[in-house]
Amino acid sequence: MMSRELTYEELASLMKSCTGITMDPQRLRDDPQAPLADIGLDSLGLLAIVSELEKRHGVQIDSGPEACKTPGDFVAAVNESLTVGA
Secondary structure, eight states: OOOSSOOHHHHHHHHHHHHOOOOOHHHHHHOTTSOGGGGTOOHHHHHHHHHHHHHHHTSOOOSOGGGOOSHHHHHHHHHHHHHHHO
16 A cells, blocks of 8 residues: 655656656755646646545545645645545
């Protein structure tokens, strides 16, 4: 089973597989408040990532992460949902 916490490495991998956007996880970690729009990730891309995370973790992720504007906010929102759904 996968970790119950989303990491920047997993987010970068999901960005690539779900949206085709290649991102260095270190960049996400170093600047977690960078606008997702600046790297080309919009709300539809975030919805695709949320859907994949729900499949992988077997839990419903509350609405909200797809409205996040930064990687740090997205990771925090997803991890909160994963913790509640554990």
